[in-house]
Amino acid sequence: MSVLWYLIPLSLLLGAGGLASFFWALRSGQYEDLSGAAERILLDDDDRPI
Amino acid sequence: MSAAAATRALPAEEILLASRAVADDLRQTDLSVPGIHCGGCIRRIEKGLGELPGVTHARVNLSTKRVSVVWRAGGGPPPLCETLSALGYEYHLQSFQEPAKDQTLSQLIRALAVAGFAAMNIMGLSVAIWSGAAGDTRDLFHGLSALIALPTLAYSGRVFFASAWSALKHRQTNMDVPISIGVLLAFGMSLYDTVHHATHAYFDASISLLFFLLIGRTLDHMMRERARNAVKGLGKLAAFGATVVTDDGTQIYTPVEDIAPGMTILLPAGGRVPVDAVVRDGRSDIDVSLATGESAPENVSAGRRLRAGTLNLTGPLTITAIAAAKDSFLAEMVRLMEAAEGGRSTYRRLADRAASLYAPVVHSAAFLSFVGWMIASGDVHQAVTVAVAVLIITCPCALGLAVPMVQVVAARRLFERGIMVKDGSAMERLTEIDTILFDKTGTLTMGRPVLQNPAAHDPASLSLAAAIAAHSNHPYSQALASAAPRAAIAFESVTEQAGLGLEAKTGDTVWRLGRGDWALRAGANAGDAGTVLSRDGQLVAAFTFDDAPRADAQAAMAALRDQSFALEMISGDRPGPVRRLAQTLGIAEAHATMLPAEKTAHIAALAAAGHKVLMVGDGLNDAPALVAAHVSMAPANAADIGRQAADFVFLHPSLQAVPSVITVARTAKMRIRQNFALAVLYNLIALPLAIAGLVTPLIAALAMSGSSILVVANALRPSGSPAHIRQPRAHAVDGDHLPAGVRAMG
Secondary structure (H helix, E strand, O other): OOHHHHHHHHHHHHHHHHHHHHHHHHHOOOOOOHHHHHHHOOOOOOOOOO | OOHHHHOOOOOHHHHHHHOEEOOOOEEEEEEEOOOOOOHHHHHHHHHHHHOOOOEEEEEEEOOOOEEEEEEEHHHOOOOHHHHHHHHOOOOEEOOOOOOOOOHHHHHHHHHHHHHHHHHHHHHHHHHHHHOOOOHHHHHHHHHHHHHHHHHHHHHHOHHHHHHHHHHHHOOOOOOHHHHHHHHHHHHHHHHHHHHOOOOOOOHHHHHHHHHHHHHHHHHHHHHHHHHHHHHHHOOOOOOOEEEEEOOOOOEEEEEHHHOOOOOEEEEOOOOEOOOOEEEEEOOEEEEOHHHHOOOOOEEEOOOOEEOOOOEEOOOOEEEEEOOOHHHOHHHHHHHHHHHOOOOOOOOOOHHHHHHHHHHHHHHHHHHHHHHHHHHHHOOHHHHHHHHHHHHHHOOOHHHHHHHHHHHHHHHHHHHHOOEEEOOHHHHHHHOOOOEEEEOHHHHHEEEEEEEOOHHHOOHHHHHHHHHHHOOOOOHHHHHHHHHOOOOOOOOOEEEEEOOOEEEEEEOOEEEEEEEHHHHOOOOOOOOOOOEEEEEOOEEEEEEOEEEEEOOOHHHHHHHHHHOOOEEEEEOOOOHHHHHHHHHHHOOOEEEOOOOHHHHHHHHHHHHHOOOOEEEEOOOHHHHHHHHHOOEEEEEOOOOHHHHHHOOEEEOOOOOOHHHHHHHHHHHHHHHHHHHHHHHHHHHHHHHHHHHOOOOOHHHHHHHHHHHHHHHHHHHHOOOOOHHHOOOOOOOOOOHHHOOHHHHHHO
16 A cells, blocks of 8 residues: 555645646636637737737 | 717826826726627727727727727827727726725635635545545545645635624624534544544535535625626716816816816816806807706806716816815715615525525534434434534535526626626516616617607708708707718808807808707797708708617517516606607606606605516616615616616617516526525435434535535526527627617617
């Protein structure tokens, strides 16, 4: 069962990584305009991501 | 006023006052553009505004239907309004008085994310235990779960603990009390069991309970705050400021709050009267429809009193302020609004009523099972475990999650149709109404006159009148100009005599279009001709005007009558136009010349007779009535104060908004009822199991997730009625893409 000793911390670390990236996405405004993002993918112009 | 006023080009100073500094040399302006609804709109607006000189950045937000434009302060505000009008979009200027970010919402979302992360990991560990992990492995997993659960409780649980604590401090109980007790007891119990190497621990239940409840709490908050802010920030029709002339003759653009009585103000044609004032110099026509509901413009000259919020139409005026903004007509309306006995103040939300029943039932069930098990077995540990299981299994998911879920879905459906909802209880109240009161000017009508009976006029003189009228901003002139093709006549000169009319010259002939007593030579016409076209003082044609009903007002009234609502019209306008419109629309009861206080009195009388009233109105004079009614609606072009008093605001000019809001509200109410029924059914099955001591952590987790998924699925289920199908997105058929002017005529 020694495999648990590094697999469990690893899984928690990965989860925490996901949590941290969610916080980043939230702060940088990625969720401000979800329907707009869906339409913008069809525009050909140079549209800088926010 | 009408959409035309909302699309009136705003002076650069107003844009400047409504903008905020984002960097040293950069300012940001936010505009609400209800017509945005596809990728094409995004590109057209961003391209159109982005190419203006001075604009560094223009970004459309499709979800909130707003545009934010960042521009260099050095060169003054770019012509944003003109550009949007030219692209064919209506807009409303947003002010920056509200804080930009919602702190509570981001706190809730963070708490939700942490709870979600913890619930997922603890669940993962629990699955291993449920699958048969025993001995040291189980104890290790329990210990790890406790390590994850503790900080999560401290971080995400705060939301509930704080609210429960403040309720307890005031010797009250709310839904958060049983939640907090259940979660904390479950955690404490499980910690004790972990230390004592027991087989069961409820860390997973306690944390996933937090997670589900936080979803509900976050949705509820989004529902209440976002729409309310959207309505609050929606463009102001009242002036942000006015040009004040100081004693030494310099002109300063001053914010409205800083205007003091006695100051001299220059009011251009097309500007709004900032505070109550007296005309010192000049002649003009004033549109008072927003203040009194009267549709015909008022002729003013020196000495005449003006009310704040009315619109100067034809000529520039010099006016003297006689009251500060806080003592003006607007403030009087605010006092009336405060005095109005709000029908909604006594209303308790469905969820609150259910919660007040729920908390005592759950507390006593848990307490009784504890006592029962103590008597039966005498085992404290066993009795506490059962009590905790009862608290957990009766988690108020249907109340905490399903009600806001239904309301968010309904609000989303309304938003797609251009209707904004302020809070969920408005939809609940709307399902109770039996009487609908409409204001006339600006609500049933567009608040803009149209030529009566154009076919009866000689086409030649009509097109001549149209050609002359095209030179003026007066609503009657604009009505004439759009009523007929303009005659191809090159006038030598056209001059506007403010408050009188227009004078055009061709050779020796003098044409006059305007008031009968000015356009006609004395004695040429005996009667009161109203608006006339004259040639060298001789009558050529006389025109009458009336306010045009909103597009499909008739269809909307018919739809409401079919649902057997009692319809009434209450207007501040004269009896003539009120009666005419009531006949056209088939409204049986119409009251004219109502003062604001009489409107609220009428609503109070109806309420006393046991009726629940929906008030639909737009003017300043309607604001107290909007507060007094059980539930209220206002069009987007209503006075700010009216919009803030209303529960629903509709952005599109169609009155179909009224029946469609009622349909959506009814569907929502039905869904909420169904969710309550599901929750009760679930508790009827689960509660006896919990009291019997048969609920293991596995069963608790399954039951809790199962019931939550069920109520959410019920909320999201599309409804069968065709009214709920999304609007077609095709361009050609959609009125949003017509230039504002074209739609205004239609």
